[in-house]
Amino acid sequence: MTEPTQLPARAPRVHREVTSFVRRSTRMRPVHQRAWERLRHAYVVEVPQRATSTSVAPGHALDLAAVFGREAPLVVEIGPGTGESLVAMAAGRPEVDVLAFEVYLPGVARAVHRLHETGVGNVRLLQTDAVDGLTHLLGPASVTELWTFFPDPWPKVKHHKRRLVDRAFADLVAERLRPGGHWRLATDWADYAEQMRTVLDAHPDLVSAASSVDGWADRHPDRPLTRFEQRGLDAGRTVRDLHYRRR
Numbered sequence: 001m002t003e004p005t006q007l008p009a010r011a012p013r014v015h016r017e018v019t020s021f022v023r024r025s026t027r028m029r030p031v032h033q034r035a036w037e038r039l040r041h042a043y044v045v046e047v048p049q050r051a052t053s054t055s056v057a058p059g060h061a062l063d064l065a066a067v068f069g070r071e072a073p074l075v076v077e078i079g080p081g082t083g084e085s086l087v088a089m090a091a092g093r094p095e096v097d098v099l100a101f102e103v104y105l106p107g108v109a110r111a112v113h114r115l116h117e118t119g120v121g122n123v124r125l126l127q128t129d130a131v132d133g134l135t136h137l138l139g140p141a142s143v144t145e146l147w148t149f150f151p152d153p154w155p156k157v158k159h160h161k162r163r164l165v166d167r168a169f170a171d172l173v174a175e176r177l178r179p180g181g182h183w184r185l186a187t188d189w190a191d192y193a194e195q196m197r198t199v200l201d202a203h204p205d206l207v208s209a210a211s212s213v214d215g216w217a218d219r220h221p222d223r224p225l226t227r228f229e230q231r232g233l234d235a236g237r238t239v240r241d242l243h244y245r246r247r
């Protein structure tokens with residue numbers, strides 16, 4: 001097996017507010033590093049940063065028509081990991097543009113490799129904190145559909161403050177969704193699923209689009225089974241899908 005290689009960090013390490021992620025290794029397999037070096041300019045959007053490498057400096061809203069080379073409904077994925085569901089779902093909907101925020105550099109590199117291998121052309125990635133990205137890069141009512149599949153569960157109670165889906169995040173998403181826009185979520189952690197439902201059911205600008213009698217949504221018809229989801233199933237956890245619409 002070939003040794004993974006280490007990429008230099010893009011910015012110095014600084015202390016910042018609580019985030020839904022922690023800094024992880026940038027080590028990646030040579031095939032993904034080559035994809036990153038050779039192909040990132042085709043798929044990865046670089047934006048001005050504040051102090052950390054995953055932050056966004058205010059005042060640099062994206063010109064989406066320039067980013068995608070066309071105007072089309074915008075779908076946003078938050079935390080695609082290595083792009084397993086991202087690439088499959090984008091491939092099935094060539095009529096939309098998909099913008100994905102992922103902080104984990106080796107994940108972004110693997111997604112770039114996948115996009116190149118599959119020839120899927122309607123996806124652009126940012127190695128950016130989605131909270132900063134949604135706040136500074138996209139305008140109000142700009143998003144047609146937003147995907148949050150298996151956000152980091154942070155199972156320990158002392159880490160619950162790191163969970164991405166809370167009221168403040170729901171406020172941000174609701175503002176970015178266009179009226180009638182969809183928010184699709186999934187998690188295999190029962191108490192996080194309950195937390196999501198409590199927060200989103202109570203949100204004045206969101207309405208549940210769940211079709212089942214128990215209030216949980218049907219699985220997104222295009223969402224493939226990922227390695228991450230399989231791990232949850234193997235551990236005996238139940239996967240919950242949630243579906244809300246912007247009023």
Ligand SMILES: C[S@@+](CC[C@H](N)C(=O)[O-])C[C@H]1O[C@@H](n2cnc3c(N)ncnc32)[C@H](O)[C@@H]1O
Pocket residue numbers: 020021078079080081082084085101102103104107128129130131149150151152153164226227228229
């Ligand atoms: C548990 S993984 C799930 C990956 C993928 N959605 C799947 O189902 O296989 C969660 C991902 O979210 C990313 N993430 C966490 N917080 C984020 C944030 N604020 N902005 C962008 N990505 C984030 C993590 O780096 C990680 O890759």
